[in-house]
Amino acid sequence: MTEVLVVAVFVAAYVLIATERIHRVAAALAGAAGMVLLGVVDAHVAFYSERTGVDWNVIFLLLGMMIIVSVVKQTGVFDYLAIWAAKRTRGRPFPTMVMLIVITAVASALLDNVTTVLLMAPVTLLICERLALAPVPFLIVEAMASNIGGTATLIGDPPxxxxxxxxxxxxxDFLVHLLPVVVVLVVVFIGLCRVLFRSAFTYDADRVAALMALDEREVIRDRRLLVRCGVVLTAVMIGFVAHSALHLEPSLVALLGAGALVALSGLDPPQFLEEVEWATLVFFVGLFIMVGALVEVGVIGRLGSAVTDAVGDRYLLASSVLLWGSAVLSGIVDNIPYVATMAPLVQDLVQAGGNAPPARALWWALALGADLGGNATAVGASANVVIIGIAAKNGHPISFWRFTRYGLVVATVTVAVSWVYLWLRYYALA
Incomplete structure (x- = not known):
């Protein structure tokens, strides 16, 4: 009975988030409160459990990077980058979008998708402002590009x-097995964007002429602070890449970088907290608690076990079910706790297959499904939630369904291409 009630509370909260009858933060917190009242969630389950609790690494990674972005913004470098990028494409909307997609995808492979969208969103907003373009399509595209690009490397996406x-x-291993398909997916995604967002490619000749006449160097407001930001940001990026060797979580790297920049900048709290999306952070907390309750009562685990038992040692079928099932579930619940729950089940299947290539392909099916499925809905991936929060704060709200109607198409096509890749590489041509 408890399981049924937990699922009912989760579905009710999700419906409220999707329909936007109340604010998404209120819906997430109400859902979390419901889990507590049902007796499923206590302080340990919500805040301390590695399996079911709030992922504080995600929360503090976001907080640290938001503070860094706030400090960097004071230098004027985002204005510089916006003008430089727009001048490279001569203000043409679609080439500008392509440039942003490629930069975002590459950066997400080297960093992580949340950090990338936090750094890219201010530049995108300024480009759209300069060119009189509607920013929402560009922000949606950026979130999706970060999820696709982050799939290519071990550090690109938390799953x-x-x-x-x-x-x-x-x-x-991740580079060898996932980078080839991600390159193909980025090309496919660019083609989809040309069709899905064709109405956004308006051209204002007067705005473009005015922009081409600008000298981007003149918008830098504080060159000394810019140099300091560059040094700290470089150190943070190195920390992200080498975090395993340094035995430092990415969240601690981000917080150390934020602390260093705050100390070096001499800014007041209202300035270095300007870009912190408190509502987004609270929404994540509520979402983690709700999903943690599903994990605690065994709903996600039993679902995964049922799937793995059904497919047995038929590895092409297992890869297909895992790929598409992960994509569907990652569009509904956050992919971090989902992958944490499924990983032991996949490990058992791979070991049962003697760790042979057809069995090891299950790991790539899980990664592709979880990472790409996050594009399906507005709450499917952390980057999506962050972009929606930034858009709302800047006066460009993105509704759940506006994001999702594009996301479903992108997720379906990219997962289908990934299935073809898995079939060819690990089964048909193996």
Whole structure:
């Protein structure tokens, strides 16, 4: 009975988030409160459990990077980058979008998708303002590009880190097995954007002429602070790449960088907290607690076990079910706790297959499904939630369904291409 009630509370909260009858933060907190009242969630389950609790690494990674972005914004470098990028494409909307997609995808592979969208969103907003473009399509595209690009490497998306720790796969393994398909997916995604967002490609010749006449160097307001930001940001990026060797979580790297920049900048709290999306952070807390309750009562675990029992040692079928099932579930619940729950089940299947290539392909099916499925809905991936929060704060609200109607198409096409890749590489041509 408890399981039924937990699922009912989760579905009710999700419906409220999707329909936007009340604010998404209120819906998430109400859902979390419902889990507490049902007796499923206590302080340990919500805040301290590694399996079911709030992922504080995600929360503090977001907080640290938001503070860094606030300090960097004071230098005027985002204005500089916006003008420079728009001048490179001569103000043409679609080439500008392509440039943003490629930069975001590459950056997400080297960093992580949340950090990337936090850094790219201010630039995107300024480009759209300069060119009189509607920013919402560009922000949606950026979130999706970050999820696709982050799939390519071990550090690009948090689920990949979980998979690596459970499977023993290396950084190079992810590059060899996932980078080729991600390159194809980025090209496919660019083609989809040309069709899905064709109404956004308006051209204002007067705005473009005015922009081409600008000298981007003149918008830098504080060159000394910019140099300091560059040094600290470089150190943070190195910390992200080498966090395993340094034995530092990315969240601590971000917080150390934020603390260093605050100390070096001499800014007042209202300035260095300007870009912190408190509502987004609270929404994540509520969402983590709700999903943690599903994990605690065993709903997600039993669902995964039922799937793995059904497919047995038929590895192409298992890969297909895992790929599409992960995509569907990652569009509904956050992919971090989902992958944490599924990883032990996949490990059992891979070991039962003697760790042979057809069995090891299950890890890539899990990674592709979880990472790409996050594009399906507005709450499917952390980057999506962050982008929606930034858009709302800047006066460009993105509704759940506006994001999702594009996301479903992108997720379906990219997952279908990934299935073809898995079939060819690990089964048909193996």
């Amino acid at each position: 990949n880190i979980i998979i690596a720790s459970r499977s023993g796969l290396s950084f190079n």
